[in-house]
Amino acid sequence: MNAQLMDGTRLAQQLHAETRRRADAVTLNRGHRPCLATVLVGDDPASATYVRMKQRRCAENGVDSRAVTLPASSTTAEVTAAVRSLDADPMVDGILVQHPVPVPVDERAVFETISHAKDVDGVTSASLAAMALGTPTHRSCTPAGILRLLDSYAVALSGLHVVVVGRSEILGLPVGLLSLCADATVTYCHSHTQDLPTQIGRADVLIAAVGRPQLIRGEWIRAGAVVVDAGYHPGGLGDVETATAAERARLITPVPGGVGPMTIAVLISNTVDAAERGLVSA
Numbered sequence: 001m002n003a004q005l006m007d008g009t010r011l012a013q014q015l016h017a018e019t020r021r022r023a024d025a026v027t028l029n030r031g032h033r034p035c036l037a038t039v040l041v042g043d044d045p046a047s048a049t050y051v052r053m054k055q056r057r058c059a060e061n062g063v064d065s066r067a068v069t070l071p072a073s074s075t076t077a078e079v080t081a082a083v084r085s086l087d088a089d090p091m092v093d094g095i096l097v098q099h100p101v102p103v104p105v106d107e108r109a110v111f112e113t114i115s116h117a118k119d120v121d122g123v124t125s126a127s128l129a130a131m132a133l134g135t136p137t138h139r140s141c142t143p144a145g146i147l148r149l150l151d152s153y154a155v156a157l158s159g160l161h162v163v164v165v166g167r168s169e170i171l172g173l174p175v176g177l178l179s180l181c182a183d184a185t186v187t188y189c190h191s192h193t194q195d196l197p198t199q200i201g202r203a204d205v206l207i208a209a210v211g212r213p214q215l216i217r218g219e220w221i222r223a224g225a226v227v228v229d230a231g232y233h234p235g236g237l238g239d240v241e242t243a244t245a246a247e248r249a250r251l252i253t254p255v256p257g258g259v260g261p262m263t264i265a266v267l268i269s270n271t272v273d274a275a276e277r278g279l280v281s282a
């Protein structure tokens, strides 16, 4: 392997330590801890695992969590009612609706029920617009985690060609917007893109956010590129063929231990940001 690994586990630990200090200061100031509410709909085992991981990290870092679990048979109206109630609760600083929700539920309608101030997951259209405009907001967790990871390895995006593979509302789309705000030249690739290998070969920074195991072959990567793999699939596989990509890349994120840990670290940091803002406006 030629590439240096970008260690998301270590950076996430540093961010958690900083978040813990800020959470303790909020608690001292207002007499109760910052609080993240999680909403899990249905019984997808991976989603349940991610929500448990979020709750555990909250507890480790001085943040309370409130869990709402709804059956897979829930209607959009039932899920939005649960979110609305959390949004109205002054003890809740941030709300996370675990994606994906079961198909009959309108996920976008549920997300839009979260107020901008409590959207610590950066999933509402108000947050997406703010990310596009570069105005203050909670930034989507995995995209913001990726930008922090790049920054910590001194990858300054200004003037670089960032190629994002995938355009999902929680990952591909916002990571491209944040890169654009950092003055990168951004190309989005998706299911209608022609000649994916050629597009990928033009990337100074490749962000793989497509959700298909090892779709991106190592030989497509330009020599010396930076490769960020936001995929996570059973068996520790990402969206990129890591072993061959690491022969050509300069920097690469491992799976696991790259982007994943940053997602939760940013979520909890955003929750404490929301609690701090509450202090300022109280």
Ligand SMILES: Nc1nc2c(c(=O)[nH]1)N[C@@H](CN(C=O)c1ccc(C(=O)N[C@@H](CCC(=O)O)C(=O)O)cc1)CN2
Residues within 6 Å of the ligand: 050, 051, 096, 097, 098, 099, 100, 121, 141, 142, 170, 232, 255, 256, 257, 258, 259, 260, 261, 262, 263, 264
């Ligand atoms: N509302 C949201 N839903 C989802 C998001 C999100 O950001 N907001 N992201 C993903 C899943 N996800 C968090 O929800 C997530 C995925 C992976 C990890 C992680 O730390 N992975 C570890 C490996 C963990 C393991 O399997 O043992 C790693 O990559 O090192 C954290 C969060 C979809 N839904």
